[in-house]
Amino acid sequence: MVYLIVAYGCSVLKKKASEVDPSSNSIKQLIEDMFETMYAAKGVGLAAPQIGLSKRVFVVDASPFAEEGDEESNELKQFKRAFINPIIIEEEGELWSYEEGCLSIPGIHEKISRKEIVKFRSQNTHGDWIAEELKGLPARIFQHEYDHIDGILFPERLSPLKRRMLKNRLNNVASGKIETAYKMKFNSK
Secondary structure, three states: OOOOEEOOOOHHHHOOOEOOOOOOHHHHHHHHHHHHHHHHOOOOEEEHHHHOOOEOEEEEEOHHHOOOOOHHHHHHHHOEEEEEEEEEEEEEEEEEEEEEOOOOOOOOOEEEEEEEEEEEEEEOOOOOEEEEEEEHHHHHHHHHHHHHHOOOOHHHHOOHHHHHHHHHHHHHHHOOOOOOOOOEEOOOO
16 A cells, blocks of 8 residues: 655654554554555655654665665665664764755755764564664665654754755645655645
């Protein structure tokens, strides 16, 4: 099932999401639906709050970033996962900037600085906890989606000046004065 993508300005995007039972059939179905929704919108990540559900679940598929012949590309092709109840243990390394976008904020892309390495724990669909470390682009995608389940959107990581410069464009997204190739839900409280 393809869900509507919740737009910037909707209150569910600002809430810290709740933990879920990872082994429930409803979570397994939700993960399938989230992948289907993400692919329909041509995204590389999607968090449950972006479809209106305040749950600590997100899915990623970094394969659109892969380029043939590049060693990192093989890692990106294989970085297709669901994360359930993740907990960041540590972010380390140098800060690096990279242009990010968001399905909930279509048409706006900005350079965001993040640490290059993230260490975390998350559960699989059997309820087992797994500790992992990601580097580079996979770490960035994870951090972006993790922000969603903590109620943080990427414009909040910009300077106050940059946020003011984007204010009108963000207001246009919140009020539905945009066109997208996928269906969205606007201003639900």
